[in-house]
Amino acid sequence: MDFSLTPEQEALVETARAFARDHLKPNYRLRDQEGRMDRPTLKRMGELGLFGIELPEEIGGLGQDCLTAGLVVEALCGEDLNIGYVTINASLDAQIMRSFGTPDVVDPWIRGMLSGELIASIALTEPGGGSDAANLKLRARRDGDDYIIDGEKTSISLADQADFTVAFARTGTTEARAKGISSFLIPLDLPGISRTSFDDHGGRSVGRGSLFFDNVRVPASHLLGTENAGFSQVMAGFDYSRALLGILCLSVARVSLDAAWKYTNERFTFGKPLSEYQGVTFPLAEAETQWAGARLLCLQTLWLKDRGLPHTAEAAMCKWWGPKLAYDIVNTCLLTHGHGGYSKDMPFEQRLRDLLGLQIGDGTAQIMKMVIARQKTKA
Ligand SMILES: Cc1cc2nc3c(=O)[nH]c(=O)nc-3n(C[C@H](O)[C@H](O)[C@H](O)COP(=O)(O)OP(=O)(O)OC[C@H]3O[C@@H](n4cnc5c(N)ncnc54)[C@H](O)[C@@H]3O)c2cc1C
Structure with a gap:
């Protein structure tokens, strides 16, 4: 087992980390206040090749493996988890579109997405079907x-x-049910489509909302794959996005832990630095231990995917454990910073708001545990 990175992986991770530090970190709060992604930043990410790392070069990707894509998500998104929605949506959509779409139809959309010029969404949930995703109307x-x-x-x-x-x-x-569902590529400027947005607790630069379709005509060429096979197509993709979402959330925990350790050396109470008090350092030490275990699980899941080995249970573990653990760790880090940590001048409260959404989005913890149990009990 080799835990070292290749020179190529190191270079990509360093590019992503530098971009996060110089371009994402400074405007994390501003994007939350404005409630929007900023398109020039996405375009710059596209120019640097930070979308669709795992997609072939001929379509605008970097031809890397999924493990490398996970390492890049980790390096990129710790300073702004919300950017991860754009990168992970791009990977998930592109995977479905490339596997099942007609190249002439889907390729221009994939290229646009990977260049950072187009933003993609994935529309599964309905008013009557969230966890019960096959109950579509x-x-x-x-x-x-x-x-x-x-x-x-x-x-x-x-x-x-x-x-x-x-x-x-x-x-x-x-x-x-699931056997009567198809997937479509739908441009969102078609006549008959309207949209609303929600006033959410977190993830505000991403935003969430409804899409209404009123007699919308979509060319039959935009059907992805064969009729009634759409559900299995998206479910296969979720095994990938769940591992990425796990490592995405853990990257936020990582930058929070780094800040908290630093603070324990800087802040003095009763004549000593906080680092002298086990009441402060033990929760952080426990967080480090759990963080290391959860991160390895995410990397192992991506490694399994790259080898074509089963990883459905592992992906579900990443998806429930990563967001929950990251939320708990950031909470500990906020408390370590005392009253300052609670202020909007520090990023912890926003990180908590952003992380909470990912305990629900892409499947809740209960549903993930059902997936794990189903995998473990199947004959
Ligand atoms: C931040 C965010 C982003 C999202 N982004 C997208 C997106 O881009 N595209 C998209 O299609 N959807 C998206 N969603 C929707 C998300 O996938 C659903 O909210 C999620 O699958 C849960 O569905 P639900 O909200 O309808 O809850 P329900 O299915 O109504 O469940 C309610 C509660 O009951 C629990 N529950 C339900 N059934 C069971 C059961 N059998 N056993 C035990 N517990 C159960 C659930 O875990 C949950 O706690 C997003 C949601 C959030 C919060």
């Missing part, structure tokens, strides 16, 4: 060379900023 019916889409998607990240979405719609009967 959004309807797509064939009409000549088009499909006509009707219904609502809700709780969609980047809903009011995205240029296009990969959406899941019912093409079969309701009784067919």
Whole structure:
């Protein structure tokens, strides 16, 4: 087992880390206040090759493995977790689009996404189906060379900023459940589409909202894969995004822990630095231990994916443990900073707000534990 990075991985990680330090960290709070991603920053990330690391070079990626993509997400997103929604959406959508779409149709969208010019969303959740994701009502019916889409998607990240979405719609009967769902690439400027946004606790630069489809005509060429096979397509992708989301959240815990350790040397109480008090350092030491274990799990999951080995249970472990542990660690780090940590002048309260959303988005802890249990009990 080799834990060292290749020179190429080191160079990519260093590029991402420098970009985070120089371009993402300074405006973390501003983006939260403005409630928007800033497009020039995304474009700069595209120029540096920070989207779709794992996609082939001919389509605008870097042709790296998924483990390297995870290391880049980790280096990039500790200072602003929200950027991770854009990078992970790009990876998840591009994987589905490349595997199942017609190249002439999907390639320009993938290129736009990887260059940072286009923002992608993924639209699965509906008012009646979140955890019960196969319970979809959004309807797509064939009409000549088009499909006509009707219904609502809700709780969609980047809903009011995205240029296009990969959406899941019912093409079969309701009784067919998962086997009656298809996926479509839908440009979000088509006639009949409207959007709303929510007033969320965190993740405010990403934003969440609903997408309404009223008799929206989508060319049949935008069907991704075959009719009624859409559900399994997205579920396979989730094993990847769950590992990335785990390491994404842990990267926020990492920068918080680094700041907290530093502070224990700087702050004196009762004539001694905080680092002299085990009541302060032991919670941080425990956090370090759990952080190291969870991070290794995420890297191992990506390693399994790169080798084509089963990793559904491991990915679900990353998705429930990473966001929960990161939230708890950042909470400890906030408390370590005393009253200053509670202020908006420090990033901890925003980090907590941002992290909380990822305990729900992409599947809750209960659903992840169901996935793990199902994997462990199947014959
Ligand atoms: C920040 C954020 C970003 C999101 N981004 C997107 C996105 O981009 N695209 C998208 O499609 N969706 C997105 N979602 C939606 C997200 O995937 C759903 O919210 C999630 O899957 C849970 O569904 P629900 O909210 O309908 O909760 P429900 O399914 O109604 O569940 C409610 C509660 O009951 C629990 N529960 C439900 N069923 C069971 C069960 N069988 N056993 C035990 N517990 C159960 C759940 O864990 C949860 O705690 C996002 C959500 C958030 C918060």
